[in-house]
Amino acid sequence: MPMLALTLSLVLTAAPAELTIDVKPSEVTVLVDGQKRSLKNGPITVRVKPGRHHVKLSFKGDTHQEEIPLKAGEKKTYQWSFEHSGPSTLPTDEVAPGNEVTPE
Numbered sequence: 535m536p537m538l539a540l541t542l543s544l545v546l547t548a549a550p551a552e553l554t555i556d557v558k559p560s561e562v563t564v565l566v567d568g569q570k571r572s573l574k575n576g577p578i579t580v581r582v583k584p585g586r587h588h589v590k591l592s593f594k595g596d597t598h599q600e601e602i603p604l605k606a607g608e609k610k611t612y613q614w615s616f617e618h619s620g621p622s623t624l625p626t627d628e629v630a631p632g633n634e635v636t637p638e
């Protein structure tokens with residue numbers, strides 16, 4: 535009786551990781567590993583291979599970049615907000631010394 539040989543190959547792949555991008559304002563240009571992503575409908579979730587991933591954000595001439603490490607099966611949320619370019623405090627009714635206005 536002939537013998538039959540059976541060869542079994544297993545290919546193990548690491549589970550993908552998930553990176554959720556939540557940046558403000560929604561008009562920010564987002565690149566993940568060099569690929570442009572749209573935030574028009576709010577935060578996005580990108581499935582990526584485990585490892586380090588490059589996130590680059592651009593808004594009105596300002597840029598922020600970061601490397602995000604992800605393990606197999608890991609889910610991570612990346613948040614960033616570009617600060618408002620206007621005054622950091624609201625104006626008050628107080629007058630700084632030397633800037634008083636006197637009636638004529």
